[in-house]
Amino acid sequence: MVALVKENAPILIVIASLFSAYLLPVFMQYRRYGIVGFLALATQFFVLFGGIFLATQVLAKGSFRYILAGWEAPWGLEITIDPLSTLFLIMIGLINLLILVYALPSLADELGNKVRATWFLTLFMLLTAALCGMALCHDLFNLYVFIEVATISGCAIVGAKGDARSTEATFKYLILATLGSCFVLGGIGFLYNLTGNLNMLFVNHELAQTWSNYQYALWVSLSFFIVGFGIKSAVFPLHVWLPDAHSSAITPASAVLSAISVKGYVLGLVKVFYIAVGPLIVASLNISDILLLLGMGSIIAGSIFAIAQTELKRRFAFSTIAQIGYIFLGLGLNNQAGLTGAFFHIFSHALIKTALFLIAGFILIKTGKSQIKDLTGIGKQMPLTMGAFTVVSLGMTGIPLFSGFIGKWNLLLGSLEAGNWLAILVLLAGSILAAIYLFPIIKQAYFTTNQDYAELKENTIMIVPILILAGTVLLLGIFPRPVLTLASQAASMLLGQ
Amino acid sequence: MAKRLVPILAMILVIMALYVFMLAVAELPPYGNVDNPAHNYVYEHYVNNALEETGVLNIVTAIILDYRSYDTLIEATVLFTSIMAVLITLKKGEQH
Amino acid sequence: MELTIGAKLLNNYPFLGSLIIFGIGCYTVLSNSNLLKKLLGINIMESSIFLFYVATGNIRGGVPPIVDLAQPEALYINPLPTGLMLTGIVVSISVTGFALALIIKLYRFYGTMDANEIFEIRNEGKNNGSSS
Structure with missing residues (x-):
C-alpha cells in the first residue's frame, strides 16, 4: 500500500485534491461538517508532504516523468516531476494549509452558513488541484484545461462573499481571465499547427529544427501567450481586474489568489517559454525584452499605485502587481541568476503576501477597520500581529536576513551579469517604493496612540498561521539553502535544454 | 468623452493585431496539405x-x-x- | 515554388478567417459596455479558436476519422484537434453558464446590465456615504 502510494505519488497529489473536492458536498449533504474541514486540511497536508517527498526524490535522482494511462509520451499524456514543479507543490501545500487553519474557524460566519462554507471549500480544493496539475503537467493542452479549472474556481471564490462589489469584481475578472484563456488556447493552436505535437518536450524538438521558417507565426504565438498569461497573472498594463478582485474577496480567497494563483499562471508561462519553446528561440525573437519591459513597468507602476491607496487590502493588492513585476524581470533576464531569483521570489512572496492578507483580515475581524488611517496605535493593542507585520514588511523591502533579500539579491546579480543598468535601478527603486508604501503603516501603528479600542485579545487559533508565516520569512532569510537549491536547479534545468 | 474613445482605441488595436496575424497566417503550412507538420x-x-x-x-x-x-x-x-x-x-x- | 503573400493568404483562408473572427470577438469584448454583449464577444472568440483548430486538423480529400473496415486505404483527417475541441466546447459552456449566473446577480443588485451605468450607480453610492 505504502509502496503503491510512493510509486504513484505524482498523480495522487492531483487526484487526491480532486476527489476531496468531489467528496466535500457529499459530506455536507449528510451534515458532517467536521469531516468536511478535516478532509480539506488532510488533503493540504498530503499535498505538502507529497511535494516534500517528491523534492527529496528529485534532489537525489534528478527529475523524472510519470506516464499516465499507460500510453507513451507523444500519444498519451505524461506529467513531469522536476525541481520547479516540486517547489510549486511545496508552496501550494504550505500556503493553503496555513490559510485553511486561519479560515476554518470563521468561514461559516463570514459566508453566512455552513453550506456556503462547504461550497467555498470545494472551490478552494478545486483551485488547489488545478494549481498542482499546472505545476506537474507536461502537455500544452493539459495545461490549458487546468488553467480553466483554476480560472473558474478562482473567480468563484472571489464572488463567494455575495455582495454587489465582489460580484462586479468577479464578473470583470471572469471576462478578462476568459479573454486570457482564449489567447492561451490560440497560442497553443499555433504551436500545434507548426509542430504537430502537444507534449512540451516534443514541441521543443520539432521547433529546434524548423523554427526559422516560421518566425512571424512563432512570434504571434508567443505574444498570444504573453497577453494570455499576462492578463491572468496581472502584469502592469493588463492588471485592471486584480485590485478589485483581490480587495473585495474574503480574506482566505484574496490570500490564496494573490499568493499562489497568480503565480500559477507565471509558471504556465515559464513552462511554455522555457520547456516547450526553449530559451534560445525566446531570446532570439526578442520576447525576453518584452518580458523585461513588462516586469519593470509593473514594479514601478504597481508600487506607485500602491502608495496612492487608502485601504489596507487594496494597497496589498497593488503591491502584488509590483511583486509579479520582479518575477517577470527575472524571467526576462534569461540567465541563471535571474531565473533563480525569480523562482526564489515566487516562494518568498507567496509567504509574505499570504501573511499580509491574513493580517489585514485579522485586523478587520478584531477591530472592524479596513482604512489605513484608522489603524493608529494598533501596535500596542495587537503586538503579535503587528510584530509579524513588521517582519514581513522588512521581508518585502528586501532587507538582509529576511527571505525577500535572497530573491532580490539574485535578481540583482542577474541584472549585473546581463549588464542591464536600467533593471538594477528599477530593482533598487522598487525596494524603496515598497518601503514607502509599507513603513508608514508600521510607524502609525507604533508611534501614535489611540484610546478607542477596548482590550483586544489575540489568543485565537487565527494568529498561529500568521506567526508561522512570519517565522518562515525570517528562517528562509537566514537558511535559504533548501528552497534556493530547488530554485537554482530549476533555473539550470530550464536553461540547460 | 473617454467612453467614446474606448471603441476607437479598441478598433485601432484590433486592426494592428490583424495586420500581424496576416503575416503569421501567410507563414503557416498550407491548409489541407497531407505533408503539413501537424499530420x-x-x-x-x-x-x-x-x-x-x-x-x-x-x-x-x-x-x-x-x-x-x-x-x-x-x-x-x-x-x-x-x-x-x-x-x-x-x-x-x-x-x- | 514561391508563392506571393496574397496567394498564401488565399490558400490559408480558414486560418485568416478564424483570426479575423477572433479580432471581431476581441473588439466586441473591449468596446461594448453591455455585459451580455461582452459575454457574446468571448463566445465569438472561443468559436474562432475552435475553427482554427479544426482547420488545422483538416486534410483535403480526407474522410472523417471513423475506421471503415471496408476501406483500409482511406485517408482520414487528423482526429486530435477535433478531440481537443470537444474539451474546448465544454470549457466554453462552463464559463458561459457561470458568467450568465453573475449577470443575473448583478441585474438583481443594480437593475441594469450596462457596465457604465453600474459604474455610475456605484459612484453615487460612494458619494452619498452609503457604499453597498
Whole structure:
C-alpha cells in the first residue's frame, strides 16, 4: 500500500485534491461538517508532504516523468516531476494549509452558513488541484484545461462573499481571465499547427529544427501567450481586474489568489517559454525584452499605485502587481541568476503576501477597520500581529536576513551579469517604493496612540498561521539553502535544454 | 468623452493585431496539405493503431477516452467547478 | 515554388478567417459596455479558436476519422484537434453558464446590465456615504 502510494505519488497529489473536492458536498449533504474541514486540511497536508517527498526524490535522482494511462509520451499524456514543479507543490501545500487553519474557524460566519462554507471549500480544493496539475503537467493542452479549472474556481471564490462589489469584481475578472484563456488556447493552436505535437518536450524538438521558417507565426504565438498569461497573472498594463478582485474577496480567497494563483499562471508561462519553446528561440525573437519591459513597468507602476491607496487590502493588492513585476524581470533576464531569483521570489512572496492578507483580515475581524488611517496605535493593542507585520514588511523591502533579500539579491546579480543598468535601478527603486508604501503603516501603528479600542485579545487559533508565516520569512532569510537549491536547479534545468 | 474613445482605441488595436496575424497566417503550412507538420507521427499512430490498441472504431473517441483520458477527467471537473460556482453565486444555502 | 503573400493568404483562408473572427470577438469584448454583449464577444472568440483548430486538423480529400473496415486505404483527417475541441466546447459552456449566473446577480443588485451605468450607480453610492 505504502509502496503503491510512493510509486504513484505524482498523480495522487492531483487526484487526491480532486476527489476531496468531489467528496466535500457529499459530506455536507449528510451534515458532517467536521469531516468536511478535516478532509480539506488532510488533503493540504498530503499535498505538502507529497511535494516534500517528491523534492527529496528529485534532489537525489534528478527529475523524472510519470506516464499516465499507460500510453507513451507523444500519444498519451505524461506529467513531469522536476525541481520547479516540486517547489510549486511545496508552496501550494504550505500556503493553503496555513490559510485553511486561519479560515476554518470563521468561514461559516463570514459566508453566512455552513453550506456556503462547504461550497467555498470545494472551490478552494478545486483551485488547489488545478494549481498542482499546472505545476506537474507536461502537455500544452493539459495545461490549458487546468488553467480553466483554476480560472473558474478562482473567480468563484472571489464572488463567494455575495455582495454587489465582489460580484462586479468577479464578473470583470471572469471576462478578462476568459479573454486570457482564449489567447492561451490560440497560442497553443499555433504551436500545434507548426509542430504537430502537444507534449512540451516534443514541441521543443520539432521547433529546434524548423523554427526559422516560421518566425512571424512563432512570434504571434508567443505574444498570444504573453497577453494570455499576462492578463491572468496581472502584469502592469493588463492588471485592471486584480485590485478589485483581490480587495473585495474574503480574506482566505484574496490570500490564496494573490499568493499562489497568480503565480500559477507565471509558471504556465515559464513552462511554455522555457520547456516547450526553449530559451534560445525566446531570446532570439526578442520576447525576453518584452518580458523585461513588462516586469519593470509593473514594479514601478504597481508600487506607485500602491502608495496612492487608502485601504489596507487594496494597497496589498497593488503591491502584488509590483511583486509579479520582479518575477517577470527575472524571467526576462534569461540567465541563471535571474531565473533563480525569480523562482526564489515566487516562494518568498507567496509567504509574505499570504501573511499580509491574513493580517489585514485579522485586523478587520478584531477591530472592524479596513482604512489605513484608522489603524493608529494598533501596535500596542495587537503586538503579535503587528510584530509579524513588521517582519514581513522588512521581508518585502528586501532587507538582509529576511527571505525577500535572497530573491532580490539574485535578481540583482542577474541584472549585473546581463549588464542591464536600467533593471538594477528599477530593482533598487522598487525596494524603496515598497518601503514607502509599507513603513508608514508600521510607524502609525507604533508611534501614535489611540484610546478607542477596548482590550483586544489575540489568543485565537487565527494568529498561529500568521506567526508561522512570519517565522518562515525570517528562517528562509537566514537558511535559504533548501528552497534556493530547488530554485537554482530549476533555473539550470530550464536553461540547460 | 473617454467612453467614446474606448471603441476607437479598441478598433485601432484590433486592426494592428490583424495586420500581424496576416503575416503569421501567410507563414503557416498550407491548409489541407497531407505533408503539413501537424499530420506527423502522432497523427499516423492514432490513425493506424487506434483500432488495435483500444478497440474503438471512432478515433476521436479513442483519443478523448483512452489516450488523453486525463484531459477528459479534468474536463468533467471544469463542469463540476462551474456548477459549484453557479451554486455559490445564486444560492443562499441553508437558512437558519 | 514561391508563392506571393496574397496567394498564401488565399490558400490559408480558414486560418485568416478564424483570426479575423477572433479580432471581431476581441473588439466586441473591449468596446461594448453591455455585459451580455461582452459575454457574446468571448463566445465569438472561443468559436474562432475552435475553427482554427479544426482547420488545422483538416486534410483535403480526407474522410472523417471513423475506421471503415471496408476501406483500409482511406485517408482520414487528423482526429486530435477535433478531440481537443470537444474539451474546448465544454470549457466554453462552463464559463458561459457561470458568467450568465453573475449577470443575473448583478441585474438583481443594480437593475441594469450596462457596465457604465453600474459604474455610475456605484459612484453615487460612494458619494452619498452609503457604499453597498
